[in-house]
Amino acid sequence: MPLWQLLTPENAFTPEEKADIATKITNIYSSDWSRENFGFELPKFYTSVVFHEVKADSFFVGGEPRDNFVQIEVVHIARTNEQAAALAGITVEEILRRYFENVNSILKPYTIDRGLEVEFHVETAPFETWQIDAMVPPEPYSEEERRWYTENRSSPYGAYVTA
Structure with missing residues (x-):
């Protein structure tokens, strides 16, 4: 899982733009680029992107209502920075x-x-706290x-299937 949650002003993005952003975000983790830069490709269905549209009178920054702010929260579970760095043969700092260079190039346009102003952060959760189906x-x-x-989907395997 990467889970991306974008809190955005109402109507900041068209449905087509949302789909384009979601595809580009998925490709951060599941493409030739991810394999070349991180040493792995995740199944595409691991990546979820959720747009939460927030009314201007319900979005406050510094105690002031804001209608031009995007807050992005990302949770990574499937891979850690350390795993990616080891696979790619580079430092965590380089990962x-x-x-961030790729994320910024995707989001900036x-x-x-x-x-729009943007705040972005990533959290890492322990792999053992995660289940799919x-x-x-x-x-x-x-x-x-x-x-x-x-297969781009989950399916039963070995001893890990739960009842």
Whole structure:
């Protein structure tokens, strides 16, 4: 899982723009770019992107109502920065530099270039706290995870199926 939650002003993005942003976010983790820069590709269905439109009178920054602010919260579980750095043979700092550079290039045309202010943060949650369809996801880089990647869905496997 990467779970992206974007709190946005109402009507900040069209449905087509939301779909485009979601596809580009998914590709951060599930594309040739992710393999080349991070050393892995996650199954596409691991990535969720949720847009929460907030009315101007319900979004406050510094105690003041704000109608031009985007707050983005990301939770990573499927991989850690340390795992990615080890796979790519680079430092965690370099992983983060590449990650934020890519994220900023994706978001900027939809946010900063339109006069929207953006705050972004990433949290990492422990892998063992995660389930999909009542199953513990396959171990990273395992044959089962590769099958999930190819099929782009979860499916039962081995001892990890829960009742």
